[in-house]
Amino acid sequence: MIMMEKVSETAAGTRKNTNRRIPFLVIASVLWIVFVVGVALLADQIAPYQYTALDLPNRLASPFHPQHLLGTDELGRDILSRLIVSVRISVLVALGATLISACFGTTMGFAAAHFRGRIEQFILMLADFQAAMPFLILSLSVLAFFGNALPLFIGLMGFYGWERYARISRGLAISASAQGYAGAVRQLGASPTRVYLRHILPNISSTLIVSMTLTFPEIILMESSLSFLGLGVQPPLTSLGNMVGYGREYMTRAPWIMFAPAVLIVTTTLAISLLGDWLRDRLDKGLQ
Amino acid sequence: MTENILELHGISRTYSTRQGLFGRKVPVHAVDEVSLSLQPGQTLALVGESGSGKSTTGRIALGLELPNSGHVLFRGAELPPAHTSAWRRMRTHMQMIYQDPLAVLDRRLSILDQVREPLDIHDIGSASERNNKALAMLDAVGLNANYASSLPHQLSGGQRQRAVLARALIMQPALLVCDEPVSALDVSIQAQVVNLLMDLQKDLRLSLLFISHDLKVVRQVSQRIAVMYLGRIVEYGETNLLLSNPTHPYTKALVSAVPVAGRRTRERIILKGEPPNPADRPTGCAFHPRCPVVRPECVSVSPTFSTLPDGRSVACHAVDAAQPTKEVGI
Amino acid sequence: MLRFAAIRILRAVLTIALVVTFAFLVLRLSGDPARSIMGDDASPEAMAAFRREWGLDQPLWAQYLHYFAAILHGELGRSMRGGGPALDLVLGRIPATLMLTLPALLMKLAIGIPAGIYAALHRDSAIDRAVMVTAVAGYTVPSFVLGLVLVQVLAIWFAWLPTGGTGSLQHLILPIITLGVGGAAVLARFVRSAMLEVLGQPYIRTASAKGIPWAAVVRGHALPNAAIPTVTIVGFMVGNLIAGAVVVESVFSWPGLGNLLVVSVTARDLAVVQCILLLVAVAMVLSNLIVDFLYGFLDPRLAEANSTGGH
Numbered sequence: 037m038i039m040m041e042k043v044s045e046t047a048a049g050t051r052k053n054t055n056r057r058i059p060f061l062v063i064a065s066v067l068w069i070v071f072v073v074g075v076a077l078l079a080d081q082i083a084p085y086q087y088t089a090l091d092l093p094n095r096l097a098s099p100f101h102p103q104h105l106l107g108t109d110e111l112g113r114d115i116l117s118r119l120i121v122s123v124r125i126s127v128l129v130a131l132g133a134t135l136i137s138a139c140f141g142t143t144m145g146f147a148a149a150h151f152r153g154r155i156e157q158f159i160l161m162l163a164d165f166q167a168a169m170p171f172l173i174l175s176l177s178v179l180a181f182f183g184n185a186l187p188l189f190i191g192l193m194g195f196y197g198w199e200r201y202a203r204i205s206r207g208l209a210i211s212a213s214a215q216g217y218a219g220a221v222r223q224l225g226a227s228p229t230r231v232y233l234r235h236i237l238p239n240i241s242s243t244l245i246v247s248m249t250l251t252f253p254e255i256i257l258m259e260s261s262l263s264f265l266g267l268g269v270q271p272p273l274t275s276l277g278n279m280v281g282y283g284r285e286y287m288t289r290a291p292w293i294m295f296a297p298a299v300l301i302v303t304t305t306l307a308i309s310l311l312g313d314w315l316r317d318r319l320d321k322g323l324q
Numbered sequence: 325m326t327e328n329i330l331e332l333h334g335i336s337r338t339y340s341t342r343q344g345l346f347g348r349k350v351p352v353h354a355v356d357e358v359s360l361s362l363q364p365g366q367t368l369a370l371v372g373e374s375g376s377g378k379s380t381t382g383r384i385a386l387g388l389e390l391p392n393s394g395h396v397l398f399r400g401a402e403l404p405p406a407h408t409s410a411w412r413r414m415r416t417h418m419q420m421i422y423q424d425p426l427a428v429l430d431r432r433l434s435i436l437d438q439v440r441e442p443l444d445i446h447d448i449g450s451a452s453e454r455n456n457k458a459l460a461m462l463d464a465v466g467l468n469a470n471y472a473s474s475l476p477h478q479l480s481g482g483q484r485q486r487a488v489l490a491r492a493l494i495m496q497p498a499l500l501v502c503d504e505p506v507s508a509l510d511v512s513i514q515a516q517v518v519n520l521l522m523d524l525q526k527d528l529r530l531s532l533l534f535i536s537h538d539l540k541v542v543r544q545v546s547q548r549i550a551v552m553y554l555g556r557i558v559e560y561g562e563t564n565l566l567l568s569n570p571t572h573p574y575t576k577a578l579v580s581a582v583p584v585a586g587r588r589t590r591e592r593i594i595l596k597g598e599p600p601n602p603a604d605r606p607t608g609c610a611f612h613p614r615c616p617v618v619r620p621e622c623v624s625v626s627p628t629f630s631t632l633p634d635g636r637s638v639a640c641h642a643v644d645a646a647q648p649t650k651e652v653g654i
Numbered sequence: 655m656l657r658f659a660a661i662r663i664l665r666a667v668l669t670i671a672l673v674v675t676f677a678f679l680v681l682r683l684s685g686d687p688a689r690s691i692m693g694d695d696a697s698p699e700a701m702a703a704f705r706r707e708w709g710l711d712q713p714l715w716a717q718y719l720h721y722f723a724a725i726l727h728g729e730l731g732r733s734m735r736g737g738g739p740a741l742d743l744v745l746g747r748i749p750a751t752l753m754l755t756l757p758a759l760l761m762k763l764a765i766g767i768p769a770g771i772y773a774a775l776h777r778d779s780a781i782d783r784a785v786m787v788t789a790v791a792g793y794t795v796p797s798f799v800l801g802l803v804l805v806q807v808l809a810i811w812f813a814w815l816p817t818g819g820t821g822s823l824q825h826l827i828l829p830i831i832t833l834g835v836g837g838a839a840v841l842a843r844f845v846r847s848a849m850l851e852v853l854g855q856p857y858i859r860t861a862s863a864k865g866i867p868w869a870a871v872v873r874g875h876a877l878p879n880a881a882i883p884t885v886t887i888v889g890f891m892v893g894n895l896i897a898g899a900v901v902v903e904s905v906f907s908w909p910g911l912g913n914l915l916v917v918s919v920t921a922r923d924l925a926v927v928q929c930i931l932l933l934v935a936v937a938m939v940l941s942n943l944i945v946d947f948l949y950g951f952l953d954p955r956l957a958e959a960n961s962t963g964g965h
Contacts, residue, residue, distance in 0.1 A: 168669070169935060173897050173930070176915055177930075178680060182683075215424070220422065220488075223388060267919055267920065277798075294802060309793065
């Protein structure tokens with residue numbers, strides 16, 4: 037027991053050390069994420085123009101045009117305004133999909149841990165299948181059969197990465213039930229709902245949140261790839277990938293149409309990935 | 325003689341480990357034909373090495389696991405099936421404390437919340453009554469109100485075990501299963517927790533099923549002992565008799581391994597051979613590969629219980645043949 | 655070992671069956687196939703005839719069995735656009751895709767593995783940091799952005815290489831680089847962490863404490879053990895050879911399988927999409943199977959544990 041206390045002491049010590057210095061890149065990432073989310077929330081207020089508004093005299097204007105900071109596209113639509121609205125749609129899709137995937141995956145993981153046996157094997161088989169099949173191909177086939185609407189698209193993206201949450205929550209729930217706090221609480225007479233929602237879920241939430249920060253940028257990439265191919269978010273709505281795919285046709289004459297959203301995709305996914313990596317390292321240290 | 329609070333009749337439990345959807349099943353006999361009884365207010369100790377099935381027996385006694393055969397009677401009635409609502413209500417009468425108190429406490433909830441939780445679960449009393457009851461229980465196990473808002477990792481090992489004990493006893497159960505409750509604690513703290521447990525047993529008229537590998541602690545707490553080896557009981561009887569005059573060669577070895585103050589020259593029986601593996605159980609008497617007095621029939625025939633004049637039961641071919649005379653004792 | 659093999663093969667077959675079921679369910683859930691294939695303006699008689707011909711008037715389970723049987727016979731329907739058998743159309747596109755993905759795979763292996771090993775052995779050095787930063791960038795820059803940037807710089811501004819299409823070896827360069835760079839970065843990062851994990855093990859410390867030269871410890875103990883997890887991700891890359899180029903083929907207008915998939919999805923050419931889906935599934939399952947056997951070969955304990963049932 038003395039040894040155990042020493043271990044927890046040193047664990048607390050390292051936690052203090054990591055608290056003291058947060059790397060500059062992580063701070064920058066957090067600031068950037070806050071900025072992007074702010075833009076997404078306030079899109080209507082800060083966009084200088086309607087994203088569909090045409091300015092025919094100023095078609096394909098270059099950036100730093102007096103009326104259009106980032107220039108215009110071939111119909112004279114303001115790139116900055118379109119970019120701001122695209123951020124909102126992309127963040128909405130990625131956030132919605134991440135939440136769906138986390139909820140669905142965690143529920144499946146809990147179901148596997150609770151019922152064990154054939155149900156568990158079946159869920160694990162589905163997870164293996166999901167992990168083995170390239171998600172892009174799966175979603176393309178679904179889109180081919182069902183067509184595309186925004187809610188359906190978000191739902192489809194919500195299947196991205198569910199198997200990771202399922203595996204994590206199953207593993208942690210099983211170990212908590214076998215000899216741990218969850219088994220003890222069940223022994224006190226607690227119902228499964230109480231065991232899973234009041235005890236296991238809060239205890240594994242930090243691990244799940246780290247997985248979400250690691251899945252979130254991947255969903256942004258998946259969404260923008262599909263939208264780039266013209267199979268994701270459909271016009272007149274616009275998303276970052278959509279803008280890149282669209283701007284590609286004017287690459288030689290107006291590369292800015294394409295580069296502005298491309299830069300935004302890269303910086304945002306990079307910021308979230310850096311934050312996620314850092315959180316994961318910290319959590320690993322905290323667990324040891 | 326009063327009615328037994330807990331009776332196990334011919335309990336067997338076999339695990340089959342299986343890999344994947346189509347894996348081959350490998351049976352492991354964790355508990356084999358175990359029968360025990362416990363009287364109200366008394367303590368029965370289950371003793372054995374790890375892998376002897378003593379913890380599984382404890383879990384079966386609580387209805388946490390279902391035996392493959394045999395049945396468990398609590399106050400003369402069979403336990404309801406596990407994880408049904410009747411089983412959940414039964415939890416107010418039978419509780420458990422564990423070897424590692426940190427593992428069985430929720431790290432994110434305060435001690436008070438966790439001690440109060442059984443009352444929340446079973447909807448006993450109003451919110452303020454629950455808090456008062458939990459504080460009183462904490463006080464009864466020697467944790468004052470300052471610790472109520474602490475988190476588990478802020479307490480010492482002994483304090484955590486006291487908190488787990490408070491949580492188990494707040495519903496005033498009749499039966500408490502203690503699975504190696506002090507073996508993870510410092511020796512100095514072990515004595516405090518054991519004394520607390522015995523005081524509470526007297527106050528609350530608790531019946532204890534005390535699972536341990538530590539004969540010193542067992543001698544202090546228990547009236548009766550059952551020694552288990554690879555899922556079977558090999559010797560079962562009153563604590564004093566069993567420890568002062570063990571008859572089964574395995575019990576003898578266990579008793580001889582306990583260091584005793586004052587007596588320097590005592591023969592220590594060192595067991596030879598591999599430690600037991602439940603997945604690969606020897607034929608006949610499971611103890612025969614390590615037994616110092618092994619006989620030819622031990623390899624093939626499993627010994628049955630014989631009752632000695634002092635009321636003990638022993639399962640050993642050698643004991644059947646010759647009554648033991650040599651005294652080892654603690 | 656035989657039992658291990660049998661279980662793995664059975665699982666592979668099951669996975670394929672799962673994909674077929676998935677395709678069937680998606681196909682049936684997406685609406686009335688008769689209407690979607692014949693069009694809204696078809697006469698009721700024609701629709702009824704179509705349903706009878708394709709067995710759509712039978713109960714769902716019978717349709718499912720028919721569907722399964724047809725696929726087992728290699729009947730995967732006809733392309734609605736071209737009219738020919740979907741399977742022929744799909745198989746015809748494979749060589750073009752492999753022309754991109756095979757060299758890209760070699761590039762990933764040739765860059766990713768040495769870079770990862772080097773970074774792990776020289777942890778926290780400038781090169782390690784460079785590898786890690788590149789790896790994060792390679793992981794966060796989507797392939798269409800990388801491809802378009804390469805096109806913009808090398809094809810449009812400098813005009814060294816064609817922007818897209820086919821015809822010469824020069825047409826291959828940009829797509830292969832686009833495919834290879836991201837994968838190499840991911841692989842380098844993975845190899846690095848696998849190596850670091852192995853290098854932290856007690857047996858490595860024991861080996862070097864015994865006085866075995868460090869290079870020999872790395873060659874004899876660290877590399878073989880780090881190879882085990884690496885095989886998994888390389889296996890995934892091999893399985894992806896057929897389908898891994900969807901986006902890049904679109905960027906460079908390369909007439910491969912990915913391009914066909916995108917065009918077919920846009921045109922709702924269901925037979926072709928379903929055919930590609932099955933083909934990709936078969937490729938993934940086969941490469942997983944190979945990885946499983948390689949695992950058994952590299953680490954006999956795993957095969958043993960999987961076939962006897964212990965943990």
